[in-house]
Amino acid sequence: MSLKSIVRELKEMRDGIGSMSRRAGHGRAGSRHSWPGLWAEQQQPQRQGQGQEGPQQQQGRWANLPPELLLDVIQRVEDSEATWPARRQVVACAAVCRSWREVTKEVVKTLQECGRITFPISLKQPGPREHPVQCFVRRDRASSTYLLYLGLSPSLHGENDKLLLAARKVRRAARTSFVISLVPDDFSHSSSTYVGKLKPNFLGTKFTIFDSQPPPETVVLPNNRPRKRQSKQVSPRLPLGNYNVATVTYELTVLRNRGPRRMQCTMHSIPALCIQEGGKAPTPTGTIHSLDEQVFTLPTNKGNEPATEFSSTSLSADLSGLACTNEAPLILKNKAPRWHEQLQCWCLNFRGRVTVASVKNFQLVASVDPSLNIPAAEQEKVILQFGKIGKDIFTMDYRYPLSAFQAFAICLTSFDTKPACE
């Protein structure tokens, strides 16, 4: 753009007849047809932020700051508000208007890249490789609720603890399942805060983890294997679906109840290869409720039918199924504790993060095929660690390639112990 045209556009913006605001007006006209009721609500002068301005108010100049300046400003906010609760400031910037949201999303890196949890989608992104994300879980027996917080342990007054996810144990007939949500007071499947769930089998020895969104780069095998393209519109109000992303199994060893259990997690949506150096685990980057950036393919039937490509909007809202990678899935196993003769108990080195003995405590490491040539140091990395530090308080440390959601769901299985397992 030449200097002259920049100057002209700046002048026009100042006079309030900028081309950008014209473009914005165009967009608004479109949406007016689809949601007339909601649009009217937006037009009300009482709406906060509008003051006495009329409904046809064009976007002010602060919304149309040159992108490089907005980037500079928001980068400063991102740099200074690194930890929670101050980090909410970054999320606030993304909620101001479209241009600010675009720039904020550009500025904020994935959890693996910057080590910081920012938007809810961070909860579905793999943690950093170098060091674990340290969290704690608080159990409320009265309401059968489990709350996951970011932080080493509960803070003195609990005010600065950042709540990440909440889960509730729900009893239906003979089975219990866990519903996982973004908020501690709404566990409805049809709510937009619904994130996933956990279902045990009858014996309580095998658990299936369901994600409300299929992770990117996965293949969805729908339960009903449709042959035809489904053409229903995805409505934002219905649940996105339930995608089987992992299975957790518990087994007793030969020691039966006198020894620790054997745990295995099959992460259908994470390829085993991703723990190789330079490997990359699926990292969603949209919003936690959208299917916008996902493209699914059905696998080819070993035969003649070609893979059917679906765009996200053509899938039925309540599609369910297995979301898996094309590669061999990552398998996690628990590190076998050692019997400590003097202490007369089973021990694992939790490096101070777990202080109370409990059958619920565990450490998970990757169990890889030797052919993948993963170095020993990598294989010994504890990917997920969970354990008790006090009455109803547990710590949970997770790292790449697991996400907070997957880690939390796996830890919840530890709570649902059954006689067959104990």
Add this chain to the structure above:
Amino acid sequence: MASAGESGDGADGKGVTTITIISSDNEAFEVLEAAASMSLTIRHLIEDGCADGGIPLPNVTAGILAKVLEYCSKHVAAVAASSEAGSSSNAADAAAAPEKEEDLASFDKAFIDVEQDTLYDLLMAANYLEVKGLLDLACQKVADMIKGKTPDAIRQTFKIKNDFSPEQEEKIREENQWAFE
């Protein structure tokens, strides 16, 4: 064509040259070349020999230009003073250096404490004129104004209209609910 370093308005006795800058509303400002050169844009124009007869800036009004030049003059003087203090063997001069830094910091703080419209204009002018220090100062001020505010409060402060579609609006509201939980 006059060579760089000379201006129609001449040099004073010390051999320091001045430059004339003309605002969009035709007001002329005479400043030290060193001060004007804090703007990379102006510096390039001087180097290209375009300073003869004054440098016109068609998109910066007199009010804002005055402020920008005030900033530049103050900072250029501070740089000169500190380099003098650095080369001087006078202990008093050396001791005064951190104080002068503090002076400059408080000058900056007071300087950028302006009305929003002025802040916006300063930001745009600093960007166009490429005055790095002023641009950093203005961007930081905006960032500081954002801190501690909810999205609604930010919109009110900067008179920004919420232009999300109703569908986006809902997702964003939930995102915020989670963040402010």
